[in-house]
Amino acid sequence: MKIITWNCNGAFRKKYDFLNNFDWDIAVIQECENPAENKEFQKTLERCDSLKYFQWIGKNKNKGLAVFSRSFSIEIDKRFSKVSSEFCNYGDSSHELRYFLPLKINGFIIIGCWCHTGDDYIFRYIGQLWKYLLLNSELIDSNTIFVGDFNANKIWDYEHAWWSFSTVNKMLNQKGLYSYYHLATKDDFGKEKQPTFFLHRDKEKSYHIDYVYGNPDFLKEITILKIPKNDKQELSDHVPIYCELNMQN
Template sequence: MKIITWNCNMAFRKKAAAILAHAPDVLVVPECEHPSRLSFPEGVPPYTDALWFGSNASKGLGIFSYGSFRLKKIRSHNPDLKLIAPITVYGGGFDFTLFAVWANNPEDPDGTYVEQVWKALHHYNKRINRKQTVLAGDFNSNTIWDRKYRVGNHSHVVEKLAKKKIQSVYHLHHNQLHGAELHPTQYMYRHKDKPYHLDYCFVSKDLADKIVSVEVGEFDNWCRYSDHVPLIVHFNIDKA
């Protein structure tokens, strides 16, 4: 099973072929247009299911499944937590709960980015389980921006998830520390000299034990498409 998250920097319809060449089973795409605006070139693999969240039809949070995997929005979704979407993924031989993330809510006076994730961890506390749980997407955060006396910074998010034995697959697989990542996932303004690690896939221990590989895209391969590169996670799970 392969889960990929990639902030496409809008116009996903023009860029889908590049990411679908990596054959995701579940694909999380921040800054994606509404599915009604998607028209793919011939040869682009069709998705099985699609969910979309947002208020701007040109720039929201898209989630796509392929093959036998299906998607269903969980009823407890809180639209005030923009844009963090709880989804049941099923039908592919391994069912799990996915929290798709694009942490971006400029209307919230408490904080635009990681604060959204922090609030979601509390709102969905009972849904975020020690098993069969994935949080993936653009968190727009990193420990390097922690504000020491601000509750709900990136390190607080990491620590709260760790208490449920949920960890970042990149940091686990590559033995990295938060705030000292060797592989950036975003290059501000597509400048190679402005790298940051902002995109994550956190998983419960049952999934962490099945990690085969965790790949971060290379700048030179992806800068023509987006200021972000994909995070590609392969698990040793048989698909239906």
């Protein structure tokens, strides 16, 4: 299975051709408009078989989280919709966790991620994933894959309490899930040589905040790609991550 994740910085309908450069099976796209509610995107879907299967979530129809599959049917795993009164009204529409898309794909669970600010300033970004892991702990095992924009790095641990990036990394490790980039490069967390995000497209403000976490036995190859361009214009402030996995049910 070949997976690509990319925060496209909006208007994916105008950028999807970039994905044709890769032999992908699953594409996890952050800041993607809702394909079902965009007329231009509907025309794209009609002529592009590789975007045939998809799921999308979001509050803003112009900017949410989408997962596309060109090879396998995909189904939302509704077991992951659990709520709990432990967390400041989690389950109320004004405090929902954003954005996580748990999917059944070819016998595996792939959770697309775009860790958002949500409506809770304290538990923003990595705090959203921390909550998600606690709420769904019993459903997560070494056959689960987390893919996407975590909006987090160890360098910002000081901004948080027990829900820091390092805490979340440890929680995932305890489930047998590890960052494929770090497995492949041996880089230390917080000292990554290859950034995935450029704040305001400034090369001097670069950070590693996008990840693929999974069973180490699945990993065949992972690549942090260059900033994609179209007509010499940068398409996004994020670079895609592409990985090839050996997965058998």
